[in-house]
Amino acid sequence: MIPELGQFALSLALIAALVQSVLPMLGAARGNSLWMRSAQASALAQFALIAVAFWALMRSYIVSDFTVLNVVNNSHSLKPLIYKIAGTWGNHEGSLLLWVFILAGFGAAVAFFGRNIPEALKARTLSVQAWISVGFISFMVFTSNPFTRVFPPPLDGNDLNPLLQDIGLAIHPPLLYVGYVGFSIVFSFAVAALIEGRVDPAWARWVRPWTLAAWTSLTAGIGLGSWWAYYELGWGGWWFWDPVENVSFMPWLLGTALLHSAIVTEKRDTFKSWTILLAILTFSLSLLGTFIVRSGLLTSVHAFAVDPERGIYILGLLFVSIGGSLALFAWRAPSMEGGGLFAPISREAGLLINNLLLATATATVLFGTLYPLFLEAITGDKISVGPPFFNAGFIPIMLPLLIVMGIGPFLSWKRADLRGVLSRLKVAFAIAVIAALVVWYLTTGGPVLAVIAMGIAIWLLVATAQEWITRVKLFQSGAWARIRRQPRASHGMTLAHIGVAVLVMGATGSSAWKEDIVAFASPGTKVEIAGFELTFEKIEPQQGPNYVAQVATLNVTRDGEFVTKLYPERRVYPVAGSSTTESAIRQTLAGDLYVSIAQPAAEGAQGKWTLRILYEPLVNFLWIGTVFLVLGGSLSLSDRRLRVGAPRKSKPAPVGATPAE
Structure with missing residues (x-):
């Protein structure tokens, strides 16, 4: 019933x-x-x-x-x-x-x-x-x-x-969907504004909290999914540029551009057409992700491999939603633009560069994601576009963006003095150069791009901290009162920018300087990695609620001193007829010691287990950076939610006073 x-x-x-x-x-x-x-x-x-x-x-x-x-x-x-x-x-x-x-x-x-x-x-x-x-x-x-x-x-x-x-996958889809689907209401606001024929700062104020809510949830969902992939799948990676990963990442990139564009529309009554277009495209990419996941085009740990005929229905929805909204935009948008002018060196210009770089990065990811699908549909040839393409195309776009992020908050609206701004950032630049040289020395000279990325991440971190210290006049009397008077959105911006810097440090360290060893192991086998010595002691069966596990015990020492014991598992689910890897991880801020086991398929290795051991420097900076991003978005949202679209309440003017203009 x-x-x-x-x-x-x-x-x-x-x-x-x-x-x-x-x-x-x-x-x-x-x-x-x-x-x-x-x-x-x-x-x-x-x-x-x-x-x-x-x-x-x-x-x-x-x-x-x-x-x-x-x-x-x-x-x-x-x-x-x-x-x-x-x-x-x-x-x-x-x-x-x-x-x-x-x-x-x-x-x-x-x-x-x-x-x-x-x-x-x-x-x-x-x-x-x-x-x-x-x-x-x-x-x-x-x-x-x-x-x-x-x-x-x-x-x-x-x-x-x-x-x-897994608990990560129990929470990950709802967070991801709130992000995906949350951009629908921003899309609806944009289409409604096009129908009405009016976009103004008030419209941007009404749109911003919904954009922030969707962006914050999508950030948390992507971060949680990355963390799940890291500890659950057993390969020690946190991002593989899988097509289904990409279709969640693209709305996040454009959603970030939309957030910044809406600020300009609200503050300066410009970028109106650009903001509307970003609102349409961000949700359009969410719909595209829904189509890819549910059409049967892909087989992925994230995808629903279903009847392709269902994908035709969603494709029709895409055509109506995206095609109709873009046609409406082409008709209405030219009559909407206007607002204040700004100089080439200004905060508006900095945010415009920010948006263009994010849009270019999104286009790069979109091309790499869809090209294999189009090629297979047209020619029948199957190719794989993997991390080498995305790293080569995406990273060179994002590094300049990090530089602009450090400079942008120092720029004033309408017109700014670039020489003066750069002069104020000399200390941040010096610290970044010194940090890059230290990394170069510690890593014995490379890779060069990784050293540059670490230097730029330090630049963004120091520049962001310097901007906040300057804004609240931290080292002058009354600093706490000034901090409390600052809008929460401004503190949220600082936290989010710090989060990006920390995340880049984690991504760079765990990718460029990761150590990886795969060995056949039986009780008594010893493996050395990154100064640690791991001894495979034993493997024992363990009964779970709906699975049977083989649990290995590894003793970890360093310079002869005991460090910890690790217990990786291999689980078999009889009903589902499949198995999973449960990795064991020793987590520290400096890096993770990561161990997983699998039964070997190689001949002559009977009785032995495939042991995979990794050392991933700074990998936990990824999750710390994500937390900063979510905290920044949530803090900004708490500010905007209280006062968005509402007229400010003012105290009654004294009798006889002249109202201020």
């Missing part, structure tokens, strides 16, 4: 979305307030109905209702509760339901919190948001029903993919 309730709620949500997609838009065109206000009621109703459907599917997983085909294919009665819950979105149908749940959630949030948004803009925005809902709810109802029954029901399920039975 509960699954039928969920299916009925989903059908009613489709009706609510249809009403929301038409009536408020007509009301805005005719000036009918009652029709425009219907957007709020229908948005809240749609969200409530989809919440019921999502609860119904989750309950089916929790109670192991094997009359539901989706539960049969992705769950098992012995699976721990947290992974039963995660199984709700660990498949095509369930993740699509999560997608529309978050989509409706953003619409409901605008309906509930957007009291200060003009009625016509709010109605059009919620109507456009409903257009997207209609497309995806109908896709789910007609082609991907999560509540399909199976009869007779099996005694037990087929289990969730073992790779997904």
